[in-house]
Amino acid sequence: MPTVAGVDSSTQSCKVVVCDADTGEVLHQGRATHPEGTEVAPEAWWRALLEAGDGLLAGVDAIAVAGQQHGLVALDDQGEPVRDALLWNDTRSAGAAADLVAELGGPERWAKLRWMAEHESVLADRTASVLLPHDWLTWRLRGGPGSDVEPVTDRGDASGTGYWSPAAGDYRRDLLSLAFGGRSPALPRVLGPYESAGRTPWGALVAAGTGDNMGAALGLGIGPGDVVVSLGTSGTVFAVTERPMADPSGAVAGFADATGRFLPLVCTLNAARVLSSTARLIGTGLGDIDLLARTAEPGADGLVFLPYLGGERTPNLPEATGSLLGMRTDNMRPPQLARAAVEGMLCNMAEALDELRSRGVEARRVLLIGGAAKAPVVGEIAAEIFGTPVTVPEPEEYVALGAARQAAWALAGTPEPPSWPLSGARLIPAPADGAPGRRVRAAYARARASAHG
Ligand SMILES: Nc1ncnc2c1ncn2[C@@H]1O[C@H](COP(=O)(O)OP(=O)(O)O)[C@@H](O)[C@H]1O
Numbered sequence: 001m002p003t004v005a006g007v008d009s010s011t012q013s014c015k016v017v018v019c020d021a022d023t024g025e026v027l028h029q030g031r032a033t034h035p036e037g038t039e040v041a042p043e044a045w046w047r048a049l050l051e052a053g054d055g056l057l058a059g060v061d062a063i064a065v066a067g068q069q070h071g072l073v074a075l076d077d078q079g080e081p082v083r084d085a086l087l088w089n090d091t092r093s094a095g096a097a098a099d100l101v102a103e104l105g106g107p108e109r110w111a112k113l114r115w116m117a118e119h120e121s122v123l124a125d126r127t128a129s130v131l132l133p134h135d136w137l138t139w140r141l142r143g144g145p146g147s148d149v150e151p152v153t154d155r156g157d158a159s160g161t162g163y164w165s166p167a168a169g170d171y172r173r174d175l176l177s178l179a180f181g182g183r184s185p186a187l188p189r190v191l192g193p194y195e196s197a198g199r200t201p202w203g204a205l206v207a208a209g210t211g212d213n214m215g216a217a218l219g220l221g222i223g224p225g226d227v228v229v230s231l232g233t234s235g236t237v238f239a240v241t242e243r244p245m246a247d248p249s250g251a252v253a254g255f256a257d258a259t260g261r262f263l264p265l266v267c268t269l270n271a272a273r274v275l276s277s278t279a280r281l282i283g284t285g286l287g288d289i290d291l292l293a294r295t296a297e298p299g300a301d302g303l304v305f306l307p308y309l310g311g312e313r314t315p316n317l318p319e320a321t322g323s324l325l326g327m328r329t330d331n332m333r334p335p336q337l338a339r340a341a342v343e344g345m346l347c348n349m350a351e352a353l354d355e356l357r358s359r360g361v362e363a364r365r366v367l368l369i370g371g372a373a374k375a376p377v378v379g380e381i382a383a384e385i386f387g388t389p390v391t392v393p394e395p396e397e398y399v400a401l402g403a404a405r406q407a408a409w410a411l412a413g414t415p416e417p418p419s420w421p422l423s424g425a426r427l428i429p430a431p432a433d434g435a436p437g438r439r440v441r442a443a444y445a446r447a448r449a450s451a452h453g
Pocket residue numbers: 010011012013231232233234272273275276286287370371372373374375
């Protein structure tokens with residue numbers, strides 16, 4: 001039986017799954033944490049991958065890495081990082097993003113290069129090549145610095161750079177050079193969906209890998225009418241479409257997916273950590289957030305939590321902080337606070353879902369995944385606030401599963417990925433009376449307008 005490994009190198013941790021290549025059955029899993037912060041030494045991701053995959057990777061026939069998107073890995077001419085990687089949630093480049101919008105008429109993701117060119121020009125001069133986190137790990141798996149292997153990427157993760165066009169299927173080196181002060185670093189070759197990147201030193205085939213959201217889409221096997229709401233460190237809402245989407249407002253990123261199609265996506269900076277920070281504030285565990293939130297009524301007796309704890313990307317409020325509004329002596333209690341945190345996180349996601357829908361993406365089925373979806377109450381409140389039925393697939397590492405499925409696809413070399421059935425799912429109907437959910441959203445919108453205009 002051939003086996004394949006999928007790696008999810010995400011913001012907070014690295015997860016590894018080993019699957020039966022034919023059926024997708026998960027045979028083994030491992031996990032290791034990443035350092036905190038919005039700058040990370042790429043070597044820390046490698047150490048976490050080795051720890052999470054300890055004893056699991058040696059025998060697999062193929063492997064692929066899905067990674068957090070948009071991280072800037074700048075390498076010198078020896079292949080060594082010139083600085084720690086700047087991550088997707090580092091808001092220092094917000095000013096650079098605004099400048100690029102003004103210069104180019106469209107918001108884009110390559111602002112980290114501009115930030116580096118302006119603030120660290122000596123390091124920018126030393127930068128010979130630029131990779132994304134998953135590209136760097138894929139390269140490392142094949143030998144990395146000191147070897148003669150060529151770095152590669154895939155169209156999904158490349159589409160999050162801003163200098164690779166999903167519509168044209170090619171790099172925009174003019175935009176790269178414009179963002180990077182006229183410099184033109186080398187870029188990884190973009191592989192096709194089931195193309196092989198080469199082999200590990202121990203002989204496993206290495207697939208192209210992809211961005212974590214593209215990985216989740218492949219792991220879930222979503223189709224037309226499906227919209228995924230992922231509640232990890234980031235909150236993302238995305239769908240797979242046959243045609244590329246371009247949104248000049250910048251709210252919806254017109255990414256490519258890992259199968260040759262497209263992945264319009266809205267990203268927020270604040271999801272699962274809203275709940276873990278609230279648990280810390282109350283002085284309780286994550287499990288208690290679930291119990292507490294259940295004991296409060298919809299609307300948390302008037303308490304409204306604006307969840308912009310890490311600044312925010314959608315809505316575009318990079319300097320924002322979180323706020324708690326509507327506090328009174330009778331609602332300053334743990335159940336109301338827990339409920340307001342869950343509602344605030346989900347109202348932010350509901351606004352992201354609206355952004356996608358307003359551009360013609362149909363949401364016949366909403367699937368809820370990511371760390372915070374493990375709390376059962378989150379699915380129930382999501383159905384209220386989204387006003388739609390919500391499907392919560394059995395908790396699995398869908399990003400890592402998607403990477404494993406890509407590895408199985410590259411191993412098979414067939415035009416379509418192997419069909420891996422989705423394990424069970426909980427279907428939560430929309431409540432018969434939608435009024436409470438609508439009231440929660442209206443109170444949230446009023447609070448946002450009063451705090452942020
Ligand atoms: N049962 C739970 N209830 C609520 N949040 C949870 C639960 N289990 C894990 N989480 C949260 O999920 C987050 C990790 O989710 P994950 O999707 O793995 O994130 P990432 O992919 O960004 O690293 C952590 O912030 C953790 O606190």
